[in-house]
Amino acid sequence: MVDQKLIDWIKKGEEKGYSDKQLVDYLAKKGFKKQDIDEAFNSIKNKAISSQGFTFWDKMQYLISNPKLFFDKAKSEKGIKEALLTFVIVAFGVSILQYGMTFFMRFLLPQSYGYFGYLGLFGPFFIIGGFLISIAMSLLYAGIVHSLVMVFKGQGSYAETYKAYAYGMIPAMILLLIPFIGFFGGIYSLALIVIGLSRLHNLTIGKAVIAVLAPILLLLGLLVIFFIYLIRNFRFF
Numbered sequence: 001m002v003d004q005k006l007i008d009w010i011k012k013g014e015e016k017g018y019s020d021k022q023l024v025d026y027l028a029k030k031g032f033k034k035q036d037i038d039e040a041f042n043s044i045k046n047k048a049i050s051s052q053g054f055t056f057w058d059k060m061q062y063l064i065s066n067p068k069l070f071f072d073k074a075k076s077e078k079g080i081k082e083a084l085l086t087f088v089i090v091a092f093g094v095s096i097l098q099y100g101m102t103f104f105m106r107f108l109l110p111q112s113y114g115y116f117g118y119l120g121l122f123g124p125f126f127i128i129g130g131f132l133i134s135i136a137m138s139l140l141y142a143g144i145v146h147s148l149v150m151v152f153k154g155q156g157s158y159a160e161t162y163k164a165y166a167y168g169m170i171p172a173m174i175l176l177l178i179p180f181i182g183f184f185g186g187i188y189s190l191a192l193i194v195i196g197l198s199r200l201h202n203l204t205i206g207k208a209v210i211a212v213l214a215p216i217l218l219l220l221g222l223l224v225i226f227f228i229y230l231i232r233n234f235r236f237f
Contacts, residue, residue, distance in 0.1 A: 006027075006032065006036065006037070006040045007040050007043055009027075010023055010027075010040055010041065013026075020041065024037055024041075042066075042068065042069045042072065056086065056089070059086060059167070060170070063167055063170060063171070063192070064171065067192055067195045067196070068195060068199060070167070071163075071164070071167070071195060071196045071199040071200055072199055074163050074167065074196070074200065075160070075199075075200060077159075077163065078159075079159050080158075080159045080162045080163065080166070083159075083162055083163040083166040083167055084135075084162070084166060086166065086167065086170070087135070087138060087166040087167075087169070087170070088131075088135065090170050090173050090174065091131055091134045091135070091173060092127075092131055094173045094174060094176065094177060095127045095130055095131050096127060097177055098176075098177065099127050101177070138162070138165060138166055138169070139162070141165060141215065142158065142161045142162040142164075142165045142166075143158065143161075144215045145161055145165065145197070145211050145212060145215060146158045146161040146162075148210065148211040148214055148215075149161055149197060149201050149203065149211050152201075152203055152207040152210075152211065154197070154201030154202070154203050155201055155202045156200045156201040156202075160197075160200035160201055161197065161200070161201070163196065163200060164192075164193050164195075164196025164197045164200055165193055165196075167192070167196060168189050168190075168192035168193035168195075168196050169189050169193070170189070171185050171188050171189050171192065172185040172186045172188070172189035173185075175188075190212060190213075193208075193212050194208040194209050194212050195208075197211055197212065
């Protein structure tokens with residue numbers, strides 16, 4: 001429970017022109033716990049965002065700069081409509097940019113691309129197909145993760161799980177456009193999904209990590225078994 005007196009004191013300090021750092025340092029010296037101070041500041045910022053609206057660019061900013069505050073704000077969204085729409089916008093935009101980059105490289109380095117360059121002619125079909133698959137996979141993966149969340153007695157609905165996944169995956173989708181950086185974007189997105197599940201379902205970080213990683217590890221395990229089967233039964237390959 002956020003201490004309202006602490007919130008009021010911070011607001012008065014801000015009105016007098018003190019910076020957040022000065023207020024945090026002062027409150028820490030007075031014996032307030034860091035968690036209580038952070039919750040008070042987040043509560044103030046959350047209310048400020050609510051009064052101003054939460055635009056698409058606000059989401060992008062707070063998702064990166066303050067994910068805990070972002071997911072606290074996401075609790076007020078009803079259903080998956082806003083999260084799905086944001087996911088769709090980013091996924092479609094990234095698909096178009098990827099196609100554009102591939103098509104450009106086809107003409108810049110035609111010999112390097114070989115016959116793969118002709119795939120550029122079918123780019124629109126790949127964009128639509130990849131776009132639809134990404135949406136379907138987001139809904140499916142969120143469903144699998146949510147089943148684990150329920151095992152851990154998470155307090156939110158499927159919509160909360162989907163919000164954690166859809167918003168958390170945004171950095172990974174964007175950073176895929178940058179060579180050699182996409183892997184790190186995926187790691188960061190997994191961390192965001194964990195934070196989202198923890199905040200939206202009131203789970204411990206440990207339980208959120210298991211809920212996020214278990215389906216991925218299961219899939220990897222099945223792939224390993226499948227390849228071992230192929231190697232043992234089709235050695236002539």
